[in-house]
Amino acid sequence: xxxxxxxxxxxxxxxxxxxxxxxxxxxxxxxxHSELERLMERMAVMELLLQEAHGEDGIDRVIHTAQxxxxxxxxxxxxxxxxxxxxxxLSQNE
Numbered sequence: 001x002x003x004x005x006x007x008x009x010x011x012x013x014x015x016x017x018x019x020x021x022x023x024x025x026x027x028x029x030x031x032x033h034s035e036l037e038r039l040m041e042r043m044a045v046m047e048l049l050l051q052e053a054h055g056e057d058g059i060d061r062v063i064h065t066a067q068x069x070x071x072x073x074x075x076x077x078x079x080x081x082x083x084x085x086x087x088x089x090l091s092q093n094e
Contacts, residue, residue, distance in 0.1 A: 016082035023086050031089045039085065 014022070024032050050059045067074055 016079040016086070020082040020086050023089050027089050028093055031092050034092070035085055035089050038088070 024036075047059065050062060054062050
């Protein structure tokens, strides 16, 4: 869950999520488009792999279990992915 006050303690005045959203809404549309396509392709591959391993009906169960049992790791991974995506867009913008 997003902490409303997460940005207050951040030395850069923004969480990885808020910076990602700033970039998505304000950066070059073509660069953001490419990054979102990259993310969707990766997610499609992960969905296919989960489907092969757990069946189509098992995907949601596996995801919900991981979200509950590994909440801290999921949160850190999400933050890392926001940072990677921001870096991808910004590095192409130069």
